[in-house]
Amino acid sequence: MTIKQFEYKPLAHFSYAIVSDGEMAVIDPERNPEQYYAFAKANNAKIVAVIETHPHADFVSSHLEIYNHTNATIYNSEKLGADYPHHSFDSGDQIQLGAITLKALNTPGHSPDSITIIATDGKDTALFTGDTLFIGDVGRPDLREKAGNMRAKREELAEMMYESITTKFTDLPDDALVYPAHGAGSLCGKNLSDAASSTLGNERNDNWAFKKQSKEAFMETILDGQPFIPHYFGFDVDTNKTGAAHLKSSIDLIPFTENTTAEGLIIDMRDEVTFKKGHLKGSINIQAVSETSKFETWLGSIVKPEDQFTLVIDHKENKEALLHRIAKIGYEKQLKQVITLLDQEMKRTAKLDLEDFKNNPDNYTIVDIRNQSEINNGKFFENALEHPLNELRETANQIPTNKPIVVHCAGGYRSAAGSSIVQNVLKDALVYDLSEAVSQFQ
Template sequence: MHIKQFEYKPLSHYSYAIVSDGKMAVIDPERNPQQYYDFAKENQAKIVVVIETHPHADFVSSHLEIHTKTGATIYNSEMLGAEYPHHSFDEGDSIPLGTITLKAINTPGHSPDSITIVASENDETALFTGDTLFIGDVGRPDLREKAGNMKAKREALAEMMYDTIQNKFKELPDNALVYPAHGAGSLCGKSMSDANSSTLGNERMGNWAFKEQSKEEFINTLLDGQPFIPAYFGFNVGINKAGADSIEPSIAKIPFTENVTADGLIIDMRDEATFKKGHLKGSINIQAVSDTMKFETWLGAIVEPEEAFILVIDAEKNKEKLIHRIAKIGYEQQLTQVITLSEENLEKTEQLNLADFKANSDNYTIVDIRNRSEIAEGKFFDTALAHPLNELRNTAHTIPTDKPIVVHCAGGYRSAAGSSILQKKLKGVTVYDLGDAVKQFQK
């Protein structure tokens, strides 16, 4: 069985290709399908099958584009309510792929329409579990209350997940390989392993969800401490249910201008040091200077779906890559312009006197922009006000402005965005970014 795992690190997303006898299936593909076409060519295979384990919330899938280009049949659960051409793929259904057989198991819990794909050939078995079974965890059950064709309460989905874990994998062998759609760092679960695959036997031994426990204990553990839900998640479920536009035509129309100024909602992707030396007034600094920074997640958490914005980039050579990153979450449609900056009309961010802050922290209003689940585990500063970054544009007006403000997160990346939001929102007050110096205060 020839299986290829593709990883997109910023979203901790895994997609897959299976090749047998010149035929190829793609599972849970990301927005840009070129890597799957390249892999098919390398293996002299034709893409004939595309399978969606569920309508994804955290990224836009290219299943419709692959179907349009290659003629491959799209398969998904009929419960999904897909608006694109597809064949139903539910429990009892199977797909031949060369010498491999692909079967579906309905495994609700993360969503009502989730399936697990069982690939078998001779004595080999591989499970493509989507967002149902992760390595060390299971998918969160609270993403479908306000999005998608099927709405379900988190308690009902948690109960479905208990039934799925108790019963749906029983007949499968311990040596079955487990290939999830996400790994550590994804917001689709809360305690995933860094490992990118496992065996069902290892999960039965080490994954908390398989431990002997009552339904009530399982549900309480699953619901407790889940991370925040970015604004774009429901938006992406809708896009994936309808099928996304092909990526290249979608991004080709976005204008680019060098050495200019701009007004409106401005997202500046440059590194925080460069941003603080000079940026357009009111810009929000969501850094994307490395391929692993969580740019997509925080763009989709801070900027609302369908809210128009302008992107400031560091250099024209990075334009295409950054637009592709924005398209991963379907935000290219609301990106009105990409620009580089002139040196005129730029605003600077003042640098914090760290020694004074250490000696006189009571002279500052400290704002903690970590996620609520992080804050619940303990504060770095007893007097800090909790304003999670994903809520900050809406809660900034409630922050006192009688003292200078110091913004912190856990490591420095998010505080660059948070301090720039407060600099935009609050007038007549100095806003400082504690940055990576926060590590000096961690207990």
């Protein structure tokens, strides 16, 4: 069988195309469907099926757009409660794709409606495991308490995941290829491998979840130390259950103005050096200057789905790419406008005297904005106040202002956003960004 893995690195997302005898299925597609159309054309194949392993929390899928464009059938578990045209695909159901047989296997745990897709072609077997089985880990079971209309308690889902891992894969061969929906860097698990695929045999040997252990021990491990849940996760679950709007039509509606100003919630994607030299009052600096930066994750962690915002970009030529990135998590609907800036009436960010900070740290209020799981593993500064970035807009007003404030993360990327948030909330405070200099204190 022909399998193509597509990767979107900022969200550590894998999607797939399977081709056989001129027919193609797409599994867990990302928001922009053009790459799947191009792959189908290159392989002289017709897209006949789109399969969703579950309603994803961390990205918006293009399943409905592909359906509208190609008339391909959408398949997903009936437990999902989808509001778009679809066929149920649960244990016992199968699809014939040329010479390949695709079977569904209900594997709840990450979500109540998760499925694994078993593809067989002669003696070859491939498993598309969605967010159930990752390389080196399994999907977190705590998202449906806060994500989506269909709620489930984390303990119930953890128990479901134990049953899925210990019973659902038993009869499948060791040489079955394992293709997950995410890799390292995803917030859908906590210890994902850098590998993009594996075999079931390797996972049985190396993945902690397959080790012989009691249900209680399994549940304790999977529930402990999971990453934070970004604001946008529940919004994306509900969007995916309904089906997202056509991508190009959505982003084409967003106004763009050059050399202007704005008020309200402003997200500035420029690099931190440029931002600190001059930005609009109240701006939050979420950098998107590299193709692999975690712009989408932090946009959806800092900005809530109900927030309306303006996006400041560096150059007109980058507008389209930035709109596509925002649409990856479905936030184009609340984006009021995209602008470039006039070089006037700009706010500057104060520069920290690093030597004075090193010699007199007690003269500063130090704010640690790393994730709580990182903080739990050890602080860089003993007296630092804990304000994880995903909560900072709500908690920054609790930071004392009797001393200059120094904001730090682990490497410098997040502290650019964090220091700008603190400055926005504590308007009269003196706020510094430790930035990459944090490496000198680790």
